[in-house]
Amino acid sequence: MTVNDNALQDFIARHPRLFVLTGAGCSTDSGIPDYRDEAGGWKRRPPMTYQVFMGDSVARARYWARSMIGWRSFGRARYNAAHAALARLEHQGHIVLLVTQNVDGLHEAAGSTNVLDLHGRLDRVRCMICERVIPRPDVQVMLESANPEWVHLAASDAPDGDADLDNQDFSQFREPRCQVCGGILKPDVVFFGETVPRGRIEQAIGALESADGMLVVGSSLMVHSGYRYAQMASRLGIPICAVNLGQTRADDLLTLKVQQSCSVALDSLVA
The missing domain is CATH 3.40.50.1220 (TPP-binding domain)
Incomplete structure:
Protein backbone atom coordinates (compact mmCIF):
# COMPACT_ATOMS: atom_id res chain seq x y z
CA MET A 1 0.00 0.00 0.00
CA PRO A 33 25.87 8.24 -2.41
CA ASP A 34 23.98 4.96 -2.16
CA TYR A 35 24.71 1.62 -3.82
CA ARG A 36 21.36 0.67 -5.35
CA ASP A 37 18.86 2.01 -7.86
CA GLU A 38 15.09 2.27 -7.33
CA ALA A 39 14.64 -1.36 -8.42
CA GLY A 40 17.12 -2.51 -5.76
CA GLY A 41 19.88 -3.36 -8.26
CA TRP A 42 23.52 -2.33 -8.01
CA LYS A 43 24.36 1.10 -9.45
CA ARG A 44 28.04 0.13 -9.46
CA ARG A 45 30.09 -2.96 -8.85
CA PRO A 46 29.56 -4.50 -5.41
CA PRO A 47 31.82 -3.26 -2.62
CA MET A 48 35.02 -4.83 -1.34
CA THR A 49 34.66 -8.21 0.36
CA TYR A 50 36.40 -9.19 3.58
CA GLN A 51 38.17 -12.09 1.89
CA VAL A 52 39.68 -9.90 -0.85
CA PHE A 53 40.65 -7.14 1.58
CA MET A 54 42.50 -9.52 3.88
CA GLY A 55 44.06 -11.68 1.17
CA ASP A 56 45.12 -9.31 -1.61
CA SER A 57 47.64 -6.59 -0.79
CA VAL A 58 47.08 -4.69 -4.06
CA ALA A 59 43.31 -4.72 -3.58
CA ARG A 60 43.88 -3.46 -0.03
CA ALA A 61 46.13 -0.67 -1.32
CA ARG A 62 43.46 0.24 -3.87
CA TYR A 63 40.87 0.39 -1.09
CA TRP A 64 42.99 2.71 1.06
CA ALA A 65 43.97 4.95 -1.86
CA ARG A 66 40.33 5.48 -2.76
CA SER A 67 39.43 5.88 0.92
CA MET A 68 42.09 8.55 1.39
CA ILE A 69 40.42 10.62 -1.35
CA GLY A 70 36.84 9.79 -0.32
CA TRP A 71 37.33 10.55 3.38
CA ARG A 72 37.79 14.24 2.65
CA SER A 73 34.12 14.50 1.73
CA PHE A 74 32.72 11.67 3.85
CA GLY A 75 34.39 12.94 7.00
CA ARG A 76 32.71 16.34 6.56
CA ALA A 77 29.18 14.98 5.97
CA ARG A 78 26.51 16.44 8.24
CA GLY A 120 29.92 -0.72 12.54
CA ARG A 121 31.35 2.78 12.07
CA LEU A 122 33.69 4.07 9.38
CA ASP A 123 35.20 6.67 11.71
CA ARG A 124 37.08 3.88 13.52
CA VAL A 125 39.84 1.61 12.22
CA ARG A 126 40.85 -1.67 13.88
CA CYS A 127 44.08 -3.65 13.85
CA MET A 128 43.31 -7.20 12.81
CA ILE A 129 46.05 -8.60 15.07
CA CYS A 130 46.16 -6.64 18.34
CA GLU A 131 42.59 -5.20 18.11
CA ARG A 132 43.83 -1.65 18.69
CA VAL A 133 41.20 0.88 17.58
CA ILE A 134 42.38 4.07 15.86
CA PRO A 135 40.25 7.13 14.96
CA ARG A 136 39.86 7.37 11.19
CA PRO A 137 41.18 10.98 11.07
CA ASP A 138 44.46 9.70 12.55
CA VAL A 139 44.67 7.10 9.78
CA GLN A 140 44.10 9.87 7.24
CA VAL A 141 47.24 11.59 8.53
CA MET A 142 49.14 8.30 8.19
CA LEU A 143 47.89 7.79 4.63
CA GLU A 144 48.74 11.28 3.42
CA SER A 145 52.15 11.28 5.11
CA ALA A 146 53.09 7.95 3.53
CA ASN A 147 51.71 8.82 0.08
CA PRO A 148 52.42 12.51 -0.63
CA GLU A 149 52.38 11.95 -4.39
CA TRP A 150 48.73 10.82 -4.18
CA VAL A 151 47.44 13.72 -2.08
CA HIS A 152 46.74 16.00 -5.07
CA LEU A 153 44.49 13.44 -6.79
CA ALA A 154 40.74 14.00 -6.89
CA ALA A 155 37.81 11.71 -7.69
CA SER A 156 34.04 11.73 -7.46
CA ASP A 157 32.42 10.48 -4.27
CA ALA A 158 31.25 6.88 -3.98
CA PRO A 159 29.28 5.15 -1.19
CA ASP A 160 30.73 4.67 2.30
CA GLY A 161 33.69 7.01 2.00
CA ASP A 162 34.94 5.48 -1.23
CA ALA A 163 35.97 7.49 -4.30
CA ASP A 164 35.99 6.60 -7.99
CA LEU A 165 39.78 6.67 -8.30
CA ASP A 166 40.87 4.33 -11.08
CA ASN A 167 43.58 3.93 -13.72
CA GLN A 168 46.34 4.15 -11.12
CA ASP A 169 49.15 1.75 -10.21
CA PHE A 170 47.86 0.88 -6.76
CA SER A 171 50.82 -1.43 -6.12
CA GLN A 172 52.80 1.76 -5.48
CA PHE A 173 50.42 2.99 -2.77
CA ARG A 174 51.60 2.43 0.81
CA GLU A 175 48.80 1.08 2.98
CA PRO A 176 48.64 2.00 6.68
CA ARG A 177 49.80 -0.52 9.24
CA CYS A 178 49.32 -0.75 12.99
CA GLN A 179 52.04 1.31 14.67
CA VAL A 180 52.05 -1.06 17.65
CA CYS A 181 52.26 -4.53 16.06
CA GLY A 182 52.46 -3.94 12.31
CA GLY A 183 49.14 -5.68 11.69
CA ILE A 184 46.70 -5.05 8.86
CA LEU A 185 44.38 -2.13 9.54
CA LYS A 186 40.73 -2.47 8.51
CA PRO A 187 37.82 -0.05 8.91
CA ASP A 188 35.73 -1.10 11.91
CA VAL A 189 32.81 -2.03 9.68
CA VAL A 190 31.25 -5.29 8.51
CA PHE A 191 32.45 -5.94 4.96
CA PHE A 192 30.57 -8.13 2.51
CA GLY A 193 31.55 -11.70 3.35
CA GLU A 194 31.73 -10.95 7.09
CA THR A 195 29.00 -11.69 9.60
Missing part, protein backbone atom coordinates in the same frame (compact mmCIF):
# COMPACT_ATOMS: atom_id res chain seq x y z
CA THR A 2 1.59 3.27 -1.13
CA VAL A 3 0.33 6.53 0.38
CA ASN A 4 1.54 9.88 1.67
CA ASP A 5 3.05 11.20 4.88
CA ASN A 6 -0.37 11.74 6.56
CA ALA A 7 -0.69 7.97 6.65
CA LEU A 8 2.83 7.80 8.06
CA GLN A 9 1.79 10.11 10.87
CA ASP A 10 -1.21 7.86 11.57
CA PHE A 11 1.01 4.77 11.55
CA ILE A 12 3.33 6.25 14.16
CA ALA A 13 0.40 7.44 16.29
CA ARG A 14 -1.06 3.91 16.27
CA HIS A 15 2.33 2.25 16.93
CA PRO A 16 4.17 4.38 19.50
CA ARG A 17 6.87 1.77 20.26
CA LEU A 18 8.80 1.62 17.01
CA PHE A 19 11.69 -0.55 15.95
CA VAL A 20 13.42 1.63 13.33
CA LEU A 21 15.75 0.31 10.64
CA THR A 22 17.57 2.82 8.45
CA GLY A 23 19.61 2.42 5.29
CA ALA A 24 21.56 4.41 2.74
CA GLY A 25 18.54 6.42 1.59
CA CYS A 26 18.51 8.11 4.97
CA SER A 27 21.92 9.67 4.27
CA THR A 28 21.76 10.54 0.57
CA ASP A 29 20.56 14.06 1.41
CA SER A 30 23.80 14.44 3.38
CA GLY A 31 25.71 13.96 0.13
CA ILE A 32 26.64 10.31 0.71
CA TYR A 79 23.20 15.00 9.35
CA ASN A 80 20.07 15.96 7.45
CA ALA A 81 16.38 16.47 8.21
CA ALA A 82 15.68 12.72 8.29
CA HIS A 83 18.33 12.11 10.97
CA ALA A 84 17.05 15.10 12.96
CA ALA A 85 13.44 13.91 12.73
CA LEU A 86 14.34 10.44 14.02
CA ALA A 87 16.26 12.00 16.91
CA ARG A 88 13.16 14.01 17.82
CA LEU A 89 10.99 10.90 17.64
CA GLU A 90 13.38 9.16 20.02
CA HIS A 91 13.30 12.08 22.45
CA GLN A 92 9.50 11.93 22.33
CA GLY A 93 9.67 8.27 23.42
CA HIS A 94 8.54 6.71 20.14
CA ILE A 95 11.62 4.57 19.36
CA VAL A 96 12.50 1.32 21.13
CA LEU A 97 15.76 1.04 19.16
CA LEU A 98 17.15 2.60 15.99
CA VAL A 99 19.13 0.02 14.03
CA THR A 100 21.13 1.50 11.17
CA GLN A 101 22.81 -0.28 8.29
CA ASN A 102 24.78 2.91 7.64
CA VAL A 103 28.35 3.39 8.86
CA ASP A 104 28.42 7.21 8.87
CA GLY A 105 27.52 7.97 12.51
CA LEU A 106 25.04 10.66 11.43
CA HIS A 107 22.22 9.43 13.67
CA GLU A 108 24.40 9.99 16.73
CA ALA A 109 25.52 13.35 15.33
CA ALA A 110 21.87 14.38 15.06
CA GLY A 111 21.23 13.54 18.72
CA SER A 112 19.93 9.98 18.66
CA THR A 113 21.34 8.00 21.58
CA ASN A 114 19.56 4.64 21.37
CA VAL A 115 21.36 3.56 18.19
CA LEU A 116 22.72 0.18 17.12
CA ASP A 117 25.32 0.54 14.36
CA LEU A 118 24.60 -2.86 12.82
CA HIS A 119 27.51 -2.72 10.37
CA VAL A 196 27.38 -9.18 11.90
CA PRO A 197 28.53 -9.85 15.50
CA ARG A 198 26.05 -12.06 17.33
CA GLY A 199 25.61 -9.59 20.19
CA ARG A 200 24.30 -6.92 17.82
CA ILE A 201 21.83 -9.36 16.26
CA GLU A 202 20.53 -10.39 19.68
CA GLN A 203 20.15 -6.77 20.79
CA ALA A 204 18.12 -5.99 17.67
CA ILE A 205 15.94 -9.07 18.05
CA GLY A 206 15.17 -8.22 21.68
CA ALA A 207 14.15 -4.69 20.72
CA LEU A 208 11.98 -5.88 17.85
CA GLU A 209 10.16 -8.33 20.09
CA SER A 210 9.23 -5.47 22.43
CA ALA A 211 8.03 -3.14 19.64
CA ASP A 212 4.52 -2.70 18.31
CA GLY A 213 5.55 -1.42 14.88
CA MET A 214 8.55 -1.44 12.53
CA LEU A 215 9.60 1.61 10.54
CA VAL A 216 12.05 1.14 7.66
CA VAL A 217 13.69 4.37 6.49
CA GLY A 218 15.71 4.52 3.27
CA SER A 219 16.56 0.83 2.94
CA SER A 220 15.84 -1.50 0.03
CA LEU A 221 16.36 -4.40 2.49
CA MET A 222 18.27 -6.26 -0.23
CA VAL A 223 20.97 -7.19 2.29
CA HIS A 224 19.90 -10.08 4.50
CA SER A 225 21.27 -8.46 7.67
CA GLY A 226 18.41 -5.93 7.39
CA TYR A 227 15.76 -8.03 5.62
CA ARG A 228 15.79 -10.60 8.41
CA TYR A 229 14.12 -8.09 10.76
CA ALA A 230 11.28 -7.46 8.33
CA GLN A 231 10.77 -11.21 8.06
CA MET A 232 10.77 -11.52 11.83
CA ALA A 233 8.35 -8.62 12.29
CA SER A 234 5.99 -10.26 9.82
CA ARG A 235 6.16 -13.58 11.68
CA LEU A 236 5.44 -11.77 14.96
CA GLY A 237 2.46 -9.94 13.47
CA ILE A 238 4.17 -6.55 13.86
CA PRO A 239 3.02 -4.03 11.20
CA ILE A 240 5.76 -2.66 8.95
CA CYS A 241 5.94 0.77 7.31
CA ALA A 242 8.66 1.66 4.81
CA VAL A 243 9.71 5.14 3.70
CA ASN A 244 11.70 4.51 0.55
CA LEU A 245 11.75 5.96 -2.95
CA GLY A 246 12.19 2.61 -4.67
CA GLN A 247 11.39 -1.05 -4.40
CA THR A 248 12.22 -3.01 -1.27
CA ARG A 249 12.79 -6.72 -0.83
CA ALA A 250 9.96 -6.75 1.72
CA ASP A 251 7.28 -4.96 -0.34
CA ASP A 252 4.96 -7.96 0.04
CA LEU A 253 5.30 -7.77 3.85
CA LEU A 254 4.53 -4.05 4.24
CA THR A 255 1.46 -2.61 5.89
CA LEU A 256 2.28 0.82 4.50
CA LYS A 257 4.76 2.26 2.02
CA VAL A 258 5.58 5.95 1.64
CA GLN A 259 7.46 6.65 -1.60
CA GLN A 260 9.07 9.95 -0.74
CA SER A 261 12.50 11.23 0.10
CA CYS A 262 13.27 10.29 3.69
CA SER A 263 14.05 13.91 4.57
CA VAL A 264 10.78 15.19 3.10
CA ALA A 265 8.56 12.51 4.63
CA LEU A 266 10.08 12.57 8.14
CA ASP A 267 10.60 16.32 8.41
CA SER A 268 6.96 17.02 7.54
CA LEU A 269 5.93 14.28 9.97
CA VAL A 270 7.57 15.83 13.02
CA ALA A 271 6.80 19.38 11.89
